[in-house]
Amino acid sequence: MKPEETVDYNIKVAWHAISRMYNTQAAQNDITTSIGFVLLNIDQEKGTPATKIAPLLGLETRSLTRILRSMEEKGLIYKQGDSVDKRSVRIFLTPLGLEKKEVSRQTVRHFNLKIREKIPQNQLEVFFKVAAQITGMIEGKTLFEDFVLKPLRTESAAS
Numbered sequence: 001m002k003p004e005e006t007v008d009y010n011i012k013v014a015w016h017a018i019s020r021m022y023n024t025q026a027a028q029n030d031i032t033t034s035i036g037f038v039l040l041n042i043d044q045e046k047g048t049p050a051t052k053i054a055p056l057l058g059l060e061t062r063s064l065t066r067i068l069r070s071m072e073e074k075g076l077i078y079k080q081g082d083s084v085d086k087r088s089v090r091i092f093l094t095p096l097g098l099e100k101k102e103v104s105r106q107t108v109r110h111f112n113l114k115i116r117e118k119i120p121q122n123q124l125e126v127f128f129k130v131a132a133q134i135t136g137m138i139e140g141k142t143l144f145e146d147f148v149l150k151p152l153r154t155e156s157a158a159s
Helices: 007-027 033-040 050-057 061-073 095-118 121-139
Strands: 077-081 089-093
Touching: 007 033, 007 095, 033 050, 033 061, 033 095, 050 061, 050 089, 061 077, 089 095, 095 121
Parallel strands: none
Antiparallel strands: 077 089
């Protein structure tokens, strides 16, 4: 099977192209794609518990910690203890964070509008359905239940 005939290759190539496009736009606004996605997932009024952000973005906690530290250094966010759950920390946007969130929102919106201009709705519906099925199969952890690694054939084993 050629790489371009595999599902994972096509998803990876598409995501890398999207990521490069977003990073180009983000760099013009002194942020990164990762920072933009985090900004989009922080509630503007109530803040967002730090522990809720990583799962929303599919990030490891360590990666999110590094991103949040960078965001704090850039003056995009501030942390505040949760008034209800004293063990929890909520992340809030600063005025600059709100500004960069709006840049991120408009960038994502523009990309999606341009895609919808070029790709018919019925094709997008099939795409969303297939993507959800693939995600469900992966998250269901059943893809490899019956997988058995076949031994490699070597020249000495073949003779």
